[in-house]
Amino acid sequence: MKDKIIQQYEEDENIMIRLFAHWCANHDINAATLYKNAYPHQHENGILLNIMKETEKDNLQVDTETVIHVLQLFGNEDLAFEVSKAAVKF
Template sequence: MNEKIIKQYQEDENIMIHLFAQWCVNHDINAATLYKNAYSHQHDNGILLNIIEETEKDSLQVDTETVIHVLQLFGNEDLAFEVSKAALNF
């Protein structure tokens, strides 16, 4: 049971990363830089970097409110704040 819960959380977290990366690519924002702004004390996020490479612009439309909400659901308040700041520029 615990393995199933962990696997589901990891899959959900992967979806969150995809949504964030897609939002950034769609708005011509460097997702790695935005992530680094939020979490300057962390090393590069390898999963995020891989997903960024695979993401094609406008392959999925993700609105700002959705990406902020999903980030907050996973406790990524700092990254959600950076997304909010970036969204003010468009």
């Protein structure tokens, strides 16, 4: 049961990262740079970098409120704040 819960969390986290990467691509924002702005003391996020390589612009439309909400659900308040700051510019 414990392994199933961990696996489900990782899958959900992967979806969150994909939504974030798509939102960034659709707004011509470098997701890795925005992530670094939110978490300057962390190493590069390898999962994010891999997903960025797979992400095609306009392949999936994700609205800003959804991205912010999903990021907050996973405790990524700083990244949600960076998304909201970036969204003001367009």
